[in-house]
Structure formats: structure tokens, C-alpha cells
Amino acid sequence: MVPVIALVGRPNVGKSTLFNRLTRSRDALVADLSGLTRDRKYGEGKVGGARFIVIDTGGISGDEEGIDSLMAKQSLMAIEEADIVLFLVDGRAGLNPADEMIADHLRRSEKSCYLVVNKTDGLDPDVAISDFFGLGLGQPLPIAASQNRSVTLLIEEVLSELPEQEADVLPEEFKFSTRIAVVGRPNVGKSTLVNRMLGEDRVVVFDQAGTTRDSIYIPYERDGEPYILIDTAGVRRRKNITEAVEKFSIIKTLQAIEDANVVVCVIDARQGVTDQDLHMLGFVLDAGRSLVIALNKWDGMLEEQKLKVKEQIQRRLEFVDFARFHFISALHGSGVGEMYRSVDEAYVSAMAKWPTNRLTRLLEDVVAEHQPPMVNGRRIKMRYAHQGGSNPPIIVVHGNQLDNLPASYKRYLQNKFRQVLGIKGTPVRFEFRVGDNPFEGRPNQLTPRQLAKKQRFKLHVQDLKKESKRKSRKKK
Template structure:
């Protein structure tokens, strides 16, 4: 389980700025995907290799004169699901009545709260903190979210206070972990029951809660799997009862803990905002993916064709994943999902030999040259694999920072087709050899640099 940190505070104190700073590293990887809708309220951040979830609750404002503070249901729900609250206040506007009211409400939740004085860049930190002591929430932390000042220390301190759950998902849940995700009522529970129906469920005793998914280990054709059920398995007879309690946090947790995501869509409802938002989160996670278009039964040929077209148009960035048309209710197509799941996960872990990668790159460049920048053509020389699950292809050349997104997509598609990498995203990293300022650093890929940073942080922490 990833720790959940919620950002709360009055409007305009800098919650979204902090949120972006904490989650941005991943954004870059999926930038400029046409049709992509991302939820800018939930995200995954990383601190020295440990991931955590961040929720931006949006502004808590006073509701009119004398009515006092209105904490919206949605904010309360986010607070309920959080392990730690960061209460942001604005150093430049000073403590306000609204801050006091929020402080009171947060104290009543009983959740651990850290008071964060934002916009403190031009102030002495002690001075910035001083006037907020009166809020009675202990020693405030002074940060400047815009510049990133104090942010790492803040998150580090928060994560230190949270119980470090060193549960090793790998050993605890052997086999391929499949997260079944989708918006409410697409048929996740029916599908989970159907997938488990004919298989041997090895051991299963966990009740699902609002926040925690259920892990169900089972065997199929001699292979081990663990289903991560976000909807909660109910008795077969009760599957259709009641609208499930949908939680984005729970879904994000399940995605993080999975090897393969099974995204369930509802053919009878079509593709909506919430589907696109979930798809964006899955893309950000880098997980292998299979799309199950459920409720395919009872649709006429025309509707089916229209739906396939709609899927391609509204979720074009999921074109790397197999789409299976199924009926969880009748069981049609469900058995075939396993072959796709196995393939997607195997592809995510594939080894791509350097000579072949380079040959494919050369072929792609020959067929369609990258553009010129300032009169000089971008040169892409050779490629090697920089990581697996998902596969990372590191491409060496000149002026690589100027490679346009459309050309990146062209290359990704080429690698996918030649290596038959259905079901897994492919990430590109570029390294330029002609940057006079890069110096020795250039010897390392971004990934290696991150690893080195993590190691440093780890060592520092141990000291």
C-alpha cells in the first residue's frame, strides 16, 4: 500500500502548484498525447525510490456570510482516505480566519497534519512560520512550491512518520498480478467472479475495504496469478446489487501493485471522461495493459462498429494494448483474456538486443528523417535498452532534445511493430553527444542518474 498524502487549504494557497511539483516527473513521460484526459487531482510521487499518492483536494472556501466553512463531501472523502494531511497556508497573506476554521476542522479529523507555510521564498523561514504557530498545529514547515524550496525535506519528513509498510508484494502475491480496474458498474465484479469461476482459488480470506483492494491468488493452466480486485468480490447472487463505492485512490494503489492492468470498459455506455482519466493514470504508471470491452453481448453489428471507432478516437494513446470484446455475464471472451495478459507481461519484460535496436533505429531514420533544427538535422545514431517493464529504449544522437513528439511516436510505433511489443508501453530516452555542457554526466542515462540519486538519498538517510 502506498501512503496517501492529501493537500488541503484555502483557495490560491498553492496546493495545485505543490501537487504538480510532486507528481510532475511522470507527466513528462505522457505529455502531448492526443485525447488524453488526466485527473489532475490524484497522482503518484516518488521520494528516493519510495512511491506515495498525492491528492489535491481543491480549495476549501467559506460558504457565504456567517455560514462558516463548507467542506465539500469530496474533500472530506479525500481526507478520510489519507494517511497524512498537508495543510497549506499562504505566507504572503498571513493567517486568516479561513485558516483558523480549517485548522479546527482538521484537528477534529484526528489525522496527522503538517502545517505548511507556502510562498515563503522572500521571507526568513522562522519569520514566515512565526505567525502560524497560533493555529495550534505544531511547528510549521516553510516552503516555496513554485521554486521547490523545502519541498523535498517536507515530504521526506512526512514519509518518515508514516509506518513503512515493507510488504514485499513480489513474495506475498506470487505469479502475475492483475489489477482489474474501471469506473463503477462496468462489470468488474462480474468479470472477477467469471475469471475465478473455473479456476482454482488458492487461498482467499481478505475482506475488501473502502481503501484496500482484495488480492486473490489462483492457478490457471499451471500458471500462478493474483487478481487485485478493486470492486470487492461479492457473492455471485449479490453482484448486481448496489452501486459500488468507487475510489480513485484504491484504483491507483491497485495499478501500482500490479504487473498487468485489465481496464474494463462498458460497451453499452461508451467511453466517458472517467474512462479517459483512468486510462491516463494507467499510461502514467507504465504498466502492461489489456483492455476488456465488456457487455458486448446484445449489441447489433452497427453499434459494435461504431464503438470500435469510438474507442480508437477517444483513447488513441491506448493503441499499444490489446482490446478484447467480452461478456462477463455470459462468459464469452473471458478465457481468452489470459493469453493477452501473459503476452503483455512477457513483452513488458522482453530483452531487446542492442544491435537489433540500432538496426531498427537506422531503418526508421532512413525511411523518414528527423527534422532539422536551426538548419542542422537531428542525428540519431544508435540505441540500447535502458530498462524493462516497461521497456526503455535509449537513443543516442545529436540535438536529441529537439526531437518532436510526432517523431517520438513514429519511433515507438516502429519499435513496437518490429519487436512485436503488444501490450506494453515503450519509453524513449534520448542522449545527446554534442552538448558541451553535459560533460561526464552524459555517460549515464536518466534512469541510471535516478538510481544514483536514490542510492545517495538512501545512504544519507542511513547516516
């Protein structure tokens, strides 16, 4: 599962600034799923090649007294669910009594927690952090979120200390399975659907495939094809369907989406499409996952109700019109077999590989059919296209003046590529790069200067850690 990083700290220390630095999407998913407070934000983070989920916990006000009221319940829950907690303090304001209360709580929790001193720009980092050793949370790490200073290094450092992921220890034959996440609001019928998907005649579930019964990964075969169901609902751990194991967890849902190839988003047709459904779909789209939408509980609905839902889909779900919609009854099993066909189709599209010459030829054809506009008397030129990734497919286009390419032309490109390459059920991303060399500007390639800087920071952190270990030994 992708790791979850929670940002905690009192107001104004720079949590939102750091959050915005770390998340790709400018509009964070503001969680009002399952009635959580609106001020807690979730986002998909990406630094270098690593992906993670960031939560800006908000909710901690320094004005209240006592740790219970100080840390709103939501923040505590976020800390519980996170793999890593970044506790932010303000290097300019210095130590504050509220910091001590938060630190006190974090010290008692078992979480892997890092003390991050923000706003150290223009300060001597060693002086800025000196105030905070007393919090007893180990080595304070200096950053300046608004300047983007040491932010990447910080994240790389904390992620590198996480233990191995469960997915990495799955047996070899399941490494290339279609990974399916079934997500949706509480009570829409996820568990019923998961049981139905696993309980089909043609399905063989492997209990002995190297995963424990507690594993959230359920490997199985259907018609000889390997699949893995990501079981966030704890279906397998329940003795029967009605026994709820865990309450709805938005973090688990987001992790499952990140972890999947294909997301089956379950919507309760009887309730219609709700705002919460839209939020969840928005996250699937941001994550670039392929998508199948299941309108569940279609059994026993009146004709006029059905019409109303279909009309609502057209109106509210246009932004995910690349996905296939299925009207199903998880309870009776109707429509589930066809849904598998869409899952397979979406997987194939999400993982497809196209050679550079095919994409470049297609680009030439598309441009010949409809030229991009002139800008400042010069025509926008597109020269090469190559594939920059899969799940979601990324098409990288190289040319001149691409910054000026109008949105309508981008849509045209996108539609044409979808149509000709037969891409179904997955979002497609286009990246535009100026310059002729198709291999220029690849991600993950650090310049020598960046490499040196990274090395220096690592050494710095190592030194600081040694120092704090030495100090704590001395204390004992």
C-alpha cells in the first residue's frame, strides 16, 4: 500500500504550504466523505518516483487546553492511520506550549514521527532547531516549505525508513495480476459485491498463495486470469456479511485506489449520485486509475427511478465518461459477469505499450487532419510523441511553443488518440515538452548538483541522528 503521511502541528506553522508542495493536484480532496470535518485535506503526493498520500490534519488549535480538546478527534484518527507523522513547528516563532502538548501525545503513540522545523529560510538552521531538542522527539529536521527547501530530501529520507511493503512479498505468479479495488461510500454494497465477485463459479481463490488470512490482498483466478482484490472492507475477515469489521476509512479507500490497476466504484443507485461519490471519483481521476462504475441495488427499482438515475449520470458523471457504467445487483449477482469484461478491458488499456514510431505517426496524422493554431505569427509545431508511462498511459509530445497549445486542441488530441489506439476505461495524460529530443527531461534523473545536495543532506541527517543517539545514551 502507498504510505500515508500525516501533517500535524498548531495553526500557522506551514502545514498547508507543505501540503501544497507535496501534492500534485492543486485542488486537494477535501474530505466530506462519511461526514468528516471539511477542514481535513487529503492529497496524492509525489516526490521523485515515490508516491504517497498526504493528510493535512488541521483541527489542532493551540488555544484550547488539554490534549483531548487540543487535538480534535479527526486529527487523532489521522495520526492512528498514518504510517508517518510529520510534526511541524515554526522555526521563527520558537517553542510554544501547544507544541509541547502535541509532542507529549506523539511521544506516547507508537507512530514513526519526525519533528520538522519549518520557516528556517534566512535563519541559521542549527540555531533554529536548537529550541526543539527538548521536545524529546529526536532530531529536529530543518526545512523551508515556502521556499521548497529540503522538502524533497525530507520526504525521501522519511520514506526510505519504512519497512518493506506487503505487495513486494506477493508470490511471483501474482506480480502481474489485475489489481482491483472496490470502493464506495458506506453501505453501498461493497462487501456484497466483493463476495459475489469471489464467489462466482469460475473463480478459484488462493488462500495459500503466500498471503496470510489477515492480508488485504486476495489473489484468485477467473477463467485462468490472475487477479488480486484489494480488500479494504475486511470482507475475508468477517464471519458473515452482516458483521462489520471496521468502520469506513477514507485513508484505506485512498490507499486502495493508489494501489489498484482498476477501481470499481460502487454507487447506491437507490440513493442516486451523491457529492461524496463525486469526491471519490475525483480522487480516482487524480490518481490516474482506470475505472469501472457499478450502480448497485438495481434490483427491484421502479422504472421511473431508473430513468432518473440515468439522467443524473449524464449530468453529474460526464467528467468520468471514459469509464463504463454497469447497472448491477450485487445481492442477486446480475450484471457482475459483464462488469468483469469492463475490468479486463480497462486493465488492458491502462497497461498498453505503444512504440514511439506508432505514436509519432499517429501524431502526424492527427496534426495533418487539423493543424494547431498560429501564435505570434508562428505555427505551433508538434514533432514527436512517445509513451511516458502506463496506468495511466502517459503520452509525451515534443515540439515548439507547446505552452500555447489551446485546451480545445488538447481535447482534440486526446480524443483522437483514444479513438485510434482504442483506449477504454482509463484516463490518459498528455505531457507537452519543448525541444526535439524525446528522451530529454526524463523524471528521476538528478543533475550532479542535485545529487551532491541530496548526499549532503543525507550525511547531515545521519550526523544529527548519531548526535541525538549519543545524547540519549548519555542521559540514560
